Structure formats: structure tokens, C-alpha cells
Amino acid sequence: MLSRRKFLAASGALGAAGIGSLVAPNAMSNLLTPKLNYVLNAQQSKWHFGGKIKSPADIFSYQKNTQTPIIYMQQGEQFSCLLKNQLPEPTTIHWHGIRLANAMDGVPFLTQDPVYPGDEFLYQFTPKDAGTYFHHSHFNSLTQLNRGLAGMIIVKEKQQPDFDQDIALNLCDWRLNADGSFQELLIPKKAARAGTFGNLHTTNWQVEPEFIAKPNSLVRVRILVSDVTRIFKLTVNGAKAKILAIDGNPIDEIRDMQREWIGPGMRMDIVILTPDEGQSVEIVNSSTNKPWPVASILSKGQSQKRQWGDLKPLPKNPIEPLDLQGAEIHRFNFSAGLGVQEDLGINCAASEYIFWAINKTSIGHLDPMSPTLRPTAALKLNKTYIFEFANVTPQTHPIHLHGFFFRVLESNRRTIIPHWADTALVKPDETIRVAFKANVLGNWLMHCHILEHQKTGMTGFINVS
Numbered sequence: 001m002l003s004r005r006k007f008l009a010a011s012g013a014l015g016a017a018g019i020g021s022l023v024a025p026n027a028m029s030n031l032l033t034p035k036l037n038y039v040l041n042a043q044q045s046k047w048h049f050g051g052k053i054k055s056p057a058d059i060f061s062y063q064k065n066t067q068t069p070i071i072y073m074q075q076g077e078q079f080s081c082l083l084k085n086q087l088p089e090p091t092t093i094h095w096h097g098i099r100l101a102n103a104m105d106g107v108p109f110l111t112q113d114p115v116y117p118g119d120e121f122l123y124q125f126t127p128k129d130a131g132t133y134f135h136h137s138h139f140n141s142l143t144q145l146n147r148g149l150a151g152m153i154i155v156k157e158k159q160q161p162d163f164d165q166d167i168a169l170n171l172c173d174w175r176l177n178a179d180g181s182f183q184e185l186l187i188p189k190k191a192a193r194a195g196t197f198g199n200l201h202t203t204n205w206q207v208e209p210e211f212i213a214k215p216n217s218l219v220r221v222r223i224l225v226s227d228v229t230r231i232f233k234l235t236v237n238g239a240k241a242k243i244l245a246i247d248g249n250p251i252d253e254i255r256d257m258q259r260e261w262i263g264p265g266m267r268m269d270i271v272i273l274t275p276d277e278g279q280s281v282e283i284v285n286s287s288t289n290k291p292w293p294v295a296s297i298l299s300k301g302q303s304q305k306r307q308w309g310d311l312k313p314l315p316k317n318p319i320e321p322l323d324l325q326g327a328e329i330h331r332f333n334f335s336a337g338l339g340v341q342e343d344l345g346i347n348c349a350a351s352e353y354i355f356w357a358i359n360k361t362s363i364g365h366l367d368p369m370s371p372t373l374r375p376t377a378a379l380k381l382n383k384t385y386i387f388e389f390a391n392v393t394p395q396t397h398p399i400h401l402h403g404f405f406f407r408v409l410e411s412n413r414r415t416i417i418p419h420w421a422d423t424a425l426v427k428p429d430e431t432i433r434v435a436f437k438a439n440v441l442g443n444w445l446m447h448c449h450i451l452e453h454q455k456t457g458m459t460g461f462i463n464v465s
């Protein structure tokens with residue numbers, strides 16, 4: 001952790017450089033050692049949603065009265081971010097999907113100490129992979145994500161792909177009353193089922209935003225579900241769309257987008273060929289019986305005269321090949337919580353409710369000092385493993401493994417086109433097989449990204465030694 005002395009030196013240097021609370025990407029080049037790409041001030045803030053929410057909501061953000069930013073990184077270049085905690089409670093940042101050293105993964109008690117109020121922490125790593133990722137708090141996660149400490153990461157490719165425009169969509173529901181106060185974030189009987197859904201649907205913290213794009217252009221649309229509960233079912237109406245990447249990783253063969261399920265923590269990059277001048281494209285969620293457009297794109301301006309033939313695949317990320325022949329199989333049963341609760345009641349996010357379990361063990365909260373807290377699986381460095389995720393519950397669970405991409409291989413219930421991911425939807429009564437190479441040391445969290453499920457027992461971790 002950065003010492004207070006070093007921190008003061010850093011902030012003094014920042015002041016001299018005339019940088020505000022949020023530093024634009026690369027603006028700090030060559031000014032400081034170490035170079036800081038961002039300074040994020042986690043703080044209490046206000047956000048006026050408008051519409052049916054009459055008063056500003058008391059949110060958390062990384063900058064004053066502004067939404068949590070998109071964080072930009074450059075593939076293969078060192079990234080540094082100073083987190084300053086101005087909240088009345090501890091926090092951390094998890095870089096969801098980014099492959100990095102365990103100490104930078106942002107999981108309190110497992111990979112780092114919590115960053116206490118008034119303290120700071122320097123995150124520093126070099127993203128190997130380009131694509132669309134997710135940054136969010138990992139402390140008191142249900143509350144801190146619901147209040148706004150969650151945003152997109154865009155890791156730019158070494159060679160910029162040829163799109164006419166790049167649009168980022170961060171899908172999040174808010175649980176708000178008309179007076180701007182927050183509703184209950186965990187309703188026990190709902191947490192024991194699909195979760196507590198939000199009542200205000202937003203994209204980039206706005207209701208049904210409209211974007212403008214040139215007619216007949218190729219527009220890359222990055223979609224992140226930062227919501228902690230809702231599994232979206234997305235379609236594109238008014239134009240054809242193709243899938244480019246899942247969880248940041250280009251898929252093997254670009255294919256037409258149909259109705260795509262995207263759960264909490266998951267990302268999808270698509271490309272849309274925009275229609276003629278004056279026409280609109282809608283991206284619609286139809287996961288409920290009352291569909292709504294999450295965003296629209298209006299064609300306006302000069303035609304770019306693009307065709308599908310102009311589309312080129314994204315460059316692949318440098319993922320090591322898998323030795324499936326020699327892979328050891330580990331089975332993980334995701335079930336209702338009937339087993340042992342390994343929650344040691346540290347005063348920060350411990351849940352009094354336990355509804356879920358992984359392999360009959362329910363962890364709602366982590367304390368590595370506990371003699372009873374054991375890894376769900378102990379793995380050997382550089383070996384390839386097949387994980388069987390078996391869901392024996394009536395709910396769908398988006399299972400996220402920190403620190404690695406796994407290859408989603410197959411399901412016992414549906415056809416899966418193999419692809420790389422860090423979060424996989426496991427449907428009721430489904431078993432899916434994923435494979436990965438355990439090529440980084442450390443304790444890596446594995447949990448359901450429906451955060452009420454995580455908080456009430458569906459959490460584990462693997463140890464790579």
C-alpha cells in the first residue's frame with residue numbers, strides 16, 4: 001500500500017501539474033514517477049436522474065456530482081490509478097476481466113487490505129488484452145455497486161480497429177424512491193430467488209439515451225451489464241448487428257446477433273451497420289414481458305457508404321493455448337445454502353442471511369486470517385484445469401472467476417459455441433464445462449455476480465500455488 005508520506009508527495013506533484021480530481025487518460029505522461037493515468041476519489045455525491053425520481057439521489061462516485069467514468073487503458077502499456085477513499089466506509093477497486101498480478105485484483109482480505117476512509121491505494125498493472133472490461137468496488141459490494149461505484153474499462157488495441165464510431169453502453173438498474181432515497185437493496189425472499197430488481201432502468205446513468213451516428217457506418221457498440229441482478233436479453237431492431245467479442249475477447253468467427261443473454265458482470269462488443277439518414281436503431285431488452293429500449297442510435301449526417309465487406313475481425317488477445325488432454329477436472333455444485341457458513345463476522349459486509357453455497361460451503365464474506373477458510377480448489381501453477389459448473393438451483397447464475405479467461409467449452413443442455421470469457425451464465429439444471437490454464441499465482445475469487453447471491457453464500461476462491 002502507498003504510505004501516507006508517498007501519497008502526499010504524489011498529491012503535491014499532482015497539484016503542481018494542475019490536474020483535477022480525475023485525470024484524463026495519458027494526460028500525465030512523463031510528468032510523474034510513477035505515471036498516474038487516473039486519480040479516483042471515491043466519495044459521496046449527488047446525481048439527478050430526473051423523470052420519476054424527483055430529487056437528486058445520494059450516490060457514491062469516483063468524482064464529484066458526475067457519473068463514474070469510463071476508464072481507458074492501452075494494451076501492453078503500464079496503467080496506474082491512485083484510489084483515494086473519501087467515503088465513510090472502506091472500499092477497493094476490482095478490475096473485472098483484466099489479467100493481472102493477484103495483489104492488484106482488489107478483493108479485500110484476500111488480495112489486499114481494505115482501503116479505509118482517508119487512505120489510498122495505488123493500482124498498477126499492464127493490461128495484456130484489449131477489449132471491454134469492468135471496474136467496480138469489491139468492498140460491501142452490493143451497496144457500493146448499487147450506489148454507483150461501477151463503470152466500464154476500455155482497453156484500446158495496439159492497432160486501432162477501423163470503425164466509424166465507438167459507443168459504450170453501461171446497463172444498470174437503480175433501486176430508488178421518488179424522493180431520491182435508495183430502496184432496500186437486499187430483500188431476503190428475493191435474494192433467495194432471482195434477486196431484488198431495480199425500478200429505474202438506465203444506460204450510462206441516463207434513461208433511454210439516444211446517440212447520433214453517421215448513416216451507413218460501422219459502429220462498434222460495447223455493452224456492459226453493471227447491474228447486480230438483472231440478466232438482460234438484448235436484440236437490435238432497425239439494423240443488422242454482429243457479435244465481435246464476448247467479455248473483451250474477440251470470438252473465433254463473427255456471427256449475427258440474435259437474442260443474446262447478458263448477465264451481471266458480462267460484456268459484449270457488437271457492430272451495427274447503421275441505416276439510412278433519419279432512421280433509428282434500437283437496442284432492446286426483452287428479458288421481462290414489458291421490453292424497453294436501453295438505447296437508440298439515430299442516423300444523421302453524411303453517409304459513410306460502408307458495407308459488411310468492410311468489417312474486419314478484431315485482433316485476438318494473447319491467451320496461451322490449453323492442454324485439454326492432461327487437464328484435471330474439478331466439479332463445483334452451485335446450490336442452496338445448506339452447508340457451513342464460513343463468515344467470521346468482520347464488521348463490514350457480513351450478511352446475516354445464507355441462501356446459497358458452492359460445494360456445500362457458504363461464504364458470504366472473506367477473512368483469510370480464519371483457520372477455517374479454505375480455497376474451494378487448490379491448483380498447481382501452469383496446469384490446465386476443466387471446471388464443471390453444475391447449477392442445481394432454479395435460478396440462473398452468472399459465475400465469475402477473477403484473474404483468468406476460461407474457455408467455455410460445452411453445456412449438457414444447450415449448444416454453446418466455444419469462446420473465451422471470465423463470466424459464464426449457468427442456467428437452472430445446467431452443467432457447463434470451462435477450461436483454463438492456472439498461469440498466475442494467488443488466491444482468486446470465484447462467485448456469482450448476482451451480488452445478493454454472492455453476499456448470501458455463493459462465493460469461493462481458488463488458490464494457485
Ligand SMILES: [Cu+2]
Pocket residue numbers: 395396397398448449450453454458
Ligand atoms: Cu447467482
